[in-house]
Amino acid sequence: xxxxxxxxxxxxxxxxxxxxxxxxxxxxxxxxxxxxxxxxxxxxxxxxxxxxxxxxxxxxxxxxxxxxxxxxxxxxxxxxxxxxxxxxxxxxxxxxxxxxxxxxxxxxxxxxxxxxxxxxxxxxxxxxxxxxxxxxxxxxxxxxxxxxxxxxxxxxxxxxxxxxxxxxxxxxxxxxxxxxxxxxxxxxxxxxxxxxxxxxxxxxxxxxxxxxxxxxxxxxxxxxxxxxxxxxxxxxxxxxxxxxxxxxxxxxxxxxxxxxxxxxxxxxxxxxxxxxxxxxxxxxxxxxxxxxxxxxxxxxxxxxxxxxxxxxxxxxxxxxxxxxxxxxxxxxxxxxxxxxxxxxxxxxxxxxxxxxxxxxxxxxxxxxxxxxxxxxxxxxxxxxxxxxxxxxxxxxxxxxxxxxxxxxxxx
Amino acid sequence: xxxxxxxxxxxxxxxxxxxxxxxxxxxxxxxxxxxxxxxxxxxxxxxxxxxxxxxxxxxxxxxxxxxxxxxxxxxxxxxxxxxxxxxxxxxxxxxxxxxxxxxxxxxxxxxxxxxxxxxxxxxxxxxxxxxxxxxxxxxxxxxxxxxxxxxxxxxxxxxxxxxxxxxxxxxxxxxxxxxxxxxxxxxxxxxxxxxxxxxxxxxxxxxxxxxxxxxxxxxxxxxxxxxxxxxxxxxxxxxxxxxxxxxxxxxxxxxxxxxxxxxxxxxxxxxxxxxxxxx
Numbered sequence: 001x002x003x004x005x006x007x008x009x010x011x012x013x014x015x016x017x018x019x020x021x022x023x024x025x026x027x028x029x030x031x032x033x034x035x036x037x038x039x040x041x042x043x044x045x046x047x048x049x050x051x052x053x054x055x056x057x058x059x060x061x062x063x064x065x066x067x068x069x070x071x072x073x074x075x076x077x078x079x080x081x082x083x084x085x086x087x088x089x090x091x092x093x094x095x096x097x098x099x100x101x102x103x104x105x106x107x108x109x110x111x112x113x114x115x116x117x118x119x120x121x122x123x124x125x126x127x128x129x130x131x132x133x134x135x136x137x138x139x140x141x142x143x144x145x146x147x148x149x150x151x152x153x154x155x156x157x158x159x160x161x162x163x164x165x166x167x168x169x170x171x172x173x174x175x176x177x178x179x180x181x182x183x184x185x186x187x188x189x190x191x192x193x194x195x196x197x198x199x200x201x202x203x204x205x206x207x208x209x210x211x212x213x214x215x216x217x218x219x220x221x222x223x224x225x226x227x228x229x230x231x232x233x234x235x236x237x238x239x240x241x242x243x244x245x246x247x248x249x250x251x252x253x254x255x256x257x258x259x260x261x262x263x264x265x266x267x268x269x270x271x272x273x274x275x276x277x278x279x280x281x282x283x284x285x286x287x288x289x290x291x292x293x294x295x296x297x298x299x300x301x302x303x304x305x306x307x308x309x310x311x312x313x314x315x316x317x318x319x320x321x322x323x324x325x326x327x328x329x330x331x332x333x334x335x336x337x338x339x340x341x342x343x344x345x346x347x348x349x350x351x352x353x354x355x356x357x358x359x360x361x362x363x364x365x366x367x368x369x370x371x372x373x374x375x376x377x378x379x380x381x382x383x384x385x386x387x388x389x390x391x392x393x394x395x396x397x398x399x400x401x402x403x404x405x406x407x408x409x410x411x
Numbered sequence: 412x413x414x415x416x417x418x419x420x421x422x423x424x425x426x427x428x429x430x431x432x433x434x435x436x437x438x439x440x441x442x443x444x445x446x447x448x449x450x451x452x453x454x455x456x457x458x459x460x461x462x463x464x465x466x467x468x469x470x471x472x473x474x475x476x477x478x479x480x481x482x483x484x485x486x487x488x489x490x491x492x493x494x495x496x497x498x499x500x501x502x503x504x505x506x507x508x509x510x511x512x513x514x515x516x517x518x519x520x521x522x523x524x525x526x527x528x529x530x531x532x533x534x535x536x537x538x539x540x541x542x543x544x545x546x547x548x549x550x551x552x553x554x555x556x557x558x559x560x561x562x563x564x565x566x567x568x569x570x571x572x573x574x575x576x577x578x579x580x581x582x583x584x585x586x587x588x589x590x591x592x593x594x595x596x597x598x599x600x601x602x603x604x605x606x607x608x609x610x611x612x613x614x615x616x617x618x619x620x621x622x623x624x625x626x627x628x629x630x631x632x633x634x635x636x637x638x639x640x641x642x643x644x645x646x647x648x649x650x651x652x653x654x655x656x657x658x659x660x661x662x663x664x665x666x667x668x669x670x671x672x673x674x675x676x677x678x679x680x681x682x683x684x685x686x687x688x689x690x
Contacts, residue, residue, distance in 0.1 A: 007615050014619040032570035036591055041571040048634065049534050050645055052621035053652050055630025062620060070678045080678050081671035100609050101616075103550060103575065104538045105568075139574075185682060261624045262660055268668040275624050356510040366511035 004087050010097065012087040016067040016078050017113060019263070020170075021226055021256040023048075025059045025108035025143040028165040028221035038139030039102065042165070046108055046143070060111040060145060061101050065089055065126055069115030073172070073183040074270040075231050077263040078115045084265055088117075094130045095138060102142055109143030109165075110134070116149060124152035124160070131163035143221075150190045154197060158218075161201055166221040166253070169194050174227050174234035174242050182231065182270065195250040198223050202251075222253035229283060230276040231260040237307035240286055240297050247291065257283040282309040289316055292347055293340045312402040317343040320380055327380040327392050331362050344376030376401070413438060413459050416446045417490065420562065420584055420595045423482045426490050429461055430497060436462035440498050445490035470500060473507045477522055483529075483559045484521045492518055528558040533567055535639050536579055539607040547590070549576035553601050553642060561586050562595060569593050610644040617645035623656035624663075 004012070025046030032041035048057035066088035067078040077084060089097075098110045112130060116123050127146055134140040146164040148157055161167055169191055173179050176188040198219065205218035225246060227239060243255040259275035266272050286309060289295040293316070301307055303318045310318040320327060320343050329338050331353055339350045349372040356362065356370065364386040368374060379391045379400075391397065415429045426445075433443060478493050486492075496514050500506055509515060538550035550572075554561075561579060565586040568577065572588070579586045583598045631649075640646035 007612060010612060010615050011619045014616050018620045018622050033573040034570055036573045039572070039574050041567075043567075043570075047530070047534050050617060050643065051631040051635040052617065053628055053631050053649055053656070054622045054625040055627030055634075056622075056625070057634070058617070058620060061616065063616075070682060072675070072679070080675045083669045083672055097612070101613060103548070103572070104540070104607070104609060104613070105536050105552070105572075106613050259625070261622055262663040264663050265666065265669055266663065272664050277625060277627075352510045355508050359505055359509045360511060362511065369511050369513075369516040 006093060006097075009087040009089055009093070010063070012085055013064045013067060013089060014062065016064045016084070016115075017062045017111075019077065019258065019261065020062060020111070020113060020147075021056075021258045022145070022168065022224055022254065023057050023059045023062060023111065024166070024221075024224070024254065025145075026221070027253065028143060029217060031141045033139075033141050038141050039099065040109070040140055040142035042108075042141070042143055049106055049108065059108045060143065061098055061107045061109070062111040063089070063094070063097075063113075065094065065112060065114035065123075065130065066117055067115050068117050070118075071116055071183070071185040073186065074267050075172075075182055075228055075260060075263075077265070079267070081267065082265045091126070091130050091133060095133050098134060098142075099138055099140065102140070107142075109140075109145070111145040111147075113147035114149070120149045120151035121153050121156065124149045124156040128156055128159045128163065131160065135163045145221075148194060148198070150186065150194050152194075157194070157197060158201060161198065161205075161218040162216055164219055166224060167198055167219045168224045168226070169198075170226040171242070171246070172226070172228060173232055174229075174239045175232070178232035178234065192250075195223065195225070195246075195252070199250045223250070224252055224254040224256060226256040226258050228260050229257050229280055230273060231270060235301075235307035236279070236283060236286070236309045237297070237301035239283060240290065240301060243287060244290060244297050255287065257287070278311050279309070282311060282315060286315045294337055295319070295341075313398065314343070316341070317376060317401060321398050324392055324397075328382045328388050329380060330382050331367065332357055332384065342377050342380050344373035344378075344380075346372075412442055412444065413461065414444045414446055415461070415490075419559070419597070422559070423479060423562070426482050426493070427478070430494055431468050432461045432464055433494070434468050434497060434501075435465040438462070440491065440495045443491070443494060445494070447487045447490065470497065471504070471507050474500060477507075477518060480522045480525045480563070481518055483525050483563050485558045486521060489521065492521075525558050525560065525563075528556055528560045529564045531639065532556055532560050532564045535635075535643060536568070537610075537642065537644060538577060539604045540609065541605060547574065547576050549578075551578040551580065551602070551604055553604065554579055554581050555638075555642060556581055556583065557638075559583055565593055565595070614645055614648055618648050618652060621652050623652070623659040626653065626656045628653060 026044065028042050030043055033039055046059050048059050050058040052058060067084065068086050068088060069078045070080055072079045072081050094112065101107045112127055114123050114127055131144055131146055134144065144164045145166040145168065146160050148160060148167050148169045150169060171191055172183055172186065179186055179188045202218050205215040208214055229239065246252050246255055257280050259277050259280040260273060261275040262272040286300050289300060290297065299319060300315050303322050304310060309315050320341065329342055336350060336354060339345055339353060340347065349370050352370040353362065356366065361384045363384045367383060379388050379397055413433065417425050474497065481489050481493055492514065496518060506512060506515065532554060536552045536554050538552045541549045541551055543549050561581050561584040568579065569588055573591065576589045580599055580602055585596045585599055587594050587596065
């Protein structure tokens, strides 16, 4: 095979990486290079250095080490049976690209994934080698996210966790049956075991030894995973149920939802659809309600009999419309828990309402200044000079929020 | 009437010092003219010297943090607004918690704008390699911030890029970092920076990480407003990416499924022979 230029390899191997949704670079330890002996810093919240026209943040250099792969996952551009052009970076090329991009302030760091070549161990070893070179030879202190390969030896995962800020392993599809059907070489149990291993290693790293010394930091920004949405028949209730288990059992930092999106040279097994972007968005909103707003999965998904989220209105609003007997809520008296359930109030506006109402009785205008979205909230609250009257129970309340009906396009 | 001239570099310290003296002498806000750009000193040539420091002024920590950010806003009224709030705080110590107060709400809004501008500066500065040789590599960038954010943001770059020399030139203030020392200089016109081949690689990455099946132009522009595009090397590709997106996706749909390459069968045979899992 003729050798490809670095530019061509980069084109192929970033093209192959774009179906991974995560680009987060936040939540790790604080580091800097003020000592002049290294390069890079991480300061809590990550930075999105650019946005592509798909609206996604570009924070990390997100590439595959290689898109050669011995597995045959139907949804994946890199499956063995696909005829896409293949390429492979050398260790040196990945290290140089990361460092040179970083020095020009294009990125926060590296997100390295890979197709499986030869064996899971061999692949993981190469990934670890790149991270090691960056940390030990280049003294790189920026962010590193490594994909862990299921089935790779535990020693390799352990090393990966010492160099990386975040580790991730994708559960790929919402149910075990779908994984078996579309990713025949992958085993859902092995994937869960790998997540369990990472979790217990993190727990061990947190414990102090008898001398009071802490263990070496292990993946300080935690682990995340991704599920493809819309490739199989799983409902939103199934998907969110799976997420809840993942957050609970493996203490994941994030579950990413990736709308199944057309790939070049698709397989007949999995016909291409228009990516369900609105559905993906509603799942993220629901995910937030589960983690930060005190909602249960059942509350969110029971609004519709088919177990899917309402695509026309956001899940909190959908819940409120179903539970109008609990509204209106008095912003001057209601508990934090209840305020969090008001459509249009975010965690921040609720915090501000609580601190401000110690000083004054809140009026409608005050709420506007606090940054609440009153277009949504007005029907569900009372304030000193505001009562929604009949609005809360009016029959056309839903219609006020739902987008007007439009002609459906085929794609 | 006091006229307080404020320098472009070091305005934060100058304002804090003046505010302490004036508040110590109980000078009300309406008796102070905060001169941001040197225009007022011409009109009122007779400058009353500032009162001496008389006593320690105690203000809530949350005010200090607010002021340290708002001083970098481009609103000429920022110094007066801050002083007015400081003046009111004397008799209303709980004021800082009242998010619905008009003066405070306005200042919080300005604070947010400066935070956003700082954040965008951290994100969108693009260095070019100056290829000067020597022990430390050196880089330079041209940037056009909305607010006066070079001074409060430069320490971030110093923490991150400590092993190289760099300069961020702007029309407002220029920051230089040489041999580990950070310094500020008056703003300047856009310098001629040498071409940097790595920008082409970055452009390649930008084009290929983009998923044409998920076109969401507004989501991009709300986070990366067009005013920044002229100094972002990757932005030159945006128009073509948007224009070609639909055709690319259509092509993916129209292409008939292909037969697997020959190696697929061989690899499958190998995988079937030895189960990969070792549980």
